[in-house]
Amino acid sequence: MRPLNRHRASQPKFRRIVINLHCHATLIVNQVQLSITHAPLITAGVAANMAGLGQSVDRDNGLLDYSRLSGMMLQAWSPFQKGFFDGVFLGDRENFAELNNALDDLAKAYGVTPMGIAVAWITRHPANIQVVLGTTKPIRVTEAAAGSAVPLTREEWYRLFTAAGHILP
DSSP: OOOEESOOSHHHHHHHHHHHHHTOOOOOEEEEEOOSSSOHHHHHHHTTTOTTOGGGSOSSSSHHHHHHHHTOEEEEESTTBSSSSSOBOTTOHHHHHHHHHHHHHHHHHHTSOHHHHHHHHHHTSTTOOEEEOOOOOHHHHHHHHHHTTOOOOHHHHHHHHHHTTOOOO
């Protein structure tokens, strides 16, 4: 089964109908770009209906809600990117000092690396989002896997959210 890649909510719904009619198969995965610093998938729902705030704009047509309601798994690619291929935020203290300080604090508290905490931020979301690493380095796989077991509290999750520059109402 080939996953969808970067599709809005209406597109997988339409594809599911077409594929079910013609191929008798089911779409079960959609890959989206998602990281702590590139999170429009999440921020739009947090800041819904907040006029004048860029993060309140729904850029994906309700994809997160659609995926959760329809049982479609979301997979996060580029989980450490600042934005749309702007480089990584891990270790970028010039642009993300507060976030990296929070990542370091939580990494120390949980006995994992900052990369592990960045993975935990994604996997802790109630949509059970999976992380696509895109690496062939065993150490990165090990660090990320350790993070997937970290049970961030809501306070810790939102600390990272705001440290990344997102606004809470």
